[in-house]
Amino acid sequence: MKIYYYKSAHGNFGDDLNAWIWDALLPGFFDDNENVRVSGIGTIITSAMPPAKKWYVFSSGVGYGYPPANFGDSSWETLCVRGPLSAEILGLPKDKFITDGAALLNTLTEFKPLSEAERKGVIFVPHHHALVTGQWEKVCQQAGVEFVNPQSDAKTVIQKIRNAKLVLADAMHAAIIADAMRVPWVPLITSSQINTFKWLDWTQTINLPYRPTVLGSSSLREYLRDKSLCIYGEKYFLPDSDVEFAIKYFKKQRELKNKKWWGRYQDVTQLVSHRIPNKGVKVVEDVFNLNLNDRFIDNASRILVNAKSQSGFLSENDKFNSNLDRLLNGIDRLSKCK
Template identity: 40%
Template sequence: MKLYYFRFPNGISNFGDNLNPWIWDRLLPGMFDEDKKTTFVGIGSLLNEYIPKAQKTVVFGSGVGYGKGLPNIDQSWKIYCVRGKLSAKALGVSSELAVTDSAVLIRRLYQQASNKVNQFAYMPHIDHAIRGDSSWKLICEQAGIAYIDPRWPIEQVLSAMSQTEVLLAEAMHGAIIADALRVPWIPVLTSARMLPFKWQDWCSSIDIEYKPQYVMPDSKLYPPGPRMRSSWRYSINCVKQAPQRFFKAVWEGETKKMAMQLADIAKTSKPILSSESRIEQLTVELEERLEQFKQDVASGYFHHSD
């Protein structure tokens, strides 16, 4: 069974995407190999036309989002759950399949630090982290808050997040993991090209309304273009383009302006956290569906005769 998730070119790591091997190898040890007859679609906005054709396709907690089209779902698909009600509606499947993002299962895998080092930290979207590179660290320093780079190794991000009192998150899986680990969070938006659908989809699962706080940069940072990851080609081009092409064009006054906006958001915005009963309910439901998947594997449901 092949574990399918988005991978950036040139070996660039992204926290949200790389949660896949980190979580699934722990919850389903020995389950995955390079056999493409069965595809396991897990964490990410992966439900689009790019999913490779397989004899059987498993969906566990993924969401609709990127891509221009939806996948062709037929009898070869086994959907255990999707990220939220919007994904279920878009796919035309039962709303009973809408649970939450499967990254929430990290609650059973990671023991967070008890000591808090940072009052606030900011985690940008991966595409913005690539484009901005070290400039984001500078902006956060000027704002007086810590910086968490989604390109860091999983353990480093988890450690930094768990030592933070409130996370300002443009990276959605930063917010998802923060909420799962009981770290209050504030959604932040720095570009009109971001995709609100996936946020709304996930937030609906935890009974939260998505209302981002805006840090609007100079247009030189993010020239007009497609929505983030609207195509694989876009993400590849994002990596190829030198980040300095955009951030060298930003005057010192612009970075200071963004820093002031971030600092103001941290000081004045009310942090968000789903209720303990709701997040635990969703975690248990994910566990039950994961157990059903294990039973299906054991019964030979995904066995191929050829």
């Protein structure tokens, strides 16, 4: 039985933790048999999933595209999905969602939550896409907040979260892991690419609202990229959205992107609206040694300073522990599937 998860070319801690958490939970259980697969932590239930004779779904989520064409037939067993929005899209009953599987980090000795007295400092964990054109390390330096690179080793990032007093989270798994470590977290938005559907899918499982603070862009190139996202279908942030609207928007976008012409359209519009302007600005900055980002850095820094003064969100202990017990029961069921 082999774990399936998304592997970013540059690394992303929320996905990369799949490489070792399952062996820690079920030592010696998994192998490289690709005939039997387990979909792990992440937004990975899509048509890109590889074929297998048997699939087990455990705490995975929906957020992009359609599931495999044969999803739900006898070759699939869904132990649980991440949240109610994933369950709705997949046509599953309500008892089939629990919460994101990263909550299971709480059960590992290496990541045992620390007392408040043992924790210190405020950290900011951006979405890995924010590193492409952003200047978030400079924003953090100006705001007096520790910048944590989401492409760093997963255990290093998790320990940073575990030891913080407050986590400012653009990356959803920064908030999920902070909640698992019982560390307050503040949801932030660096761009319209942050996926409201995914965040609601998780926050609904811990009975908390999703009310993110919009940071805006940290550079001119990031600003231009953000404004182009809606043109080529990468805008996922839905301000003040409720669950019903998020589901409707997801279905509408999914249907649009399944059109035969969409791939070509996306390639052309992304080239014209993002890649060429982005390259042009970078060339101008480099050739003329210009700094076009100070205004963006100053503005984002002011908002980040305000964000670090917030008390943050944290799920109720009873709700968190109830979800954790259900996940552990699911792990026990998975252990009997081999």
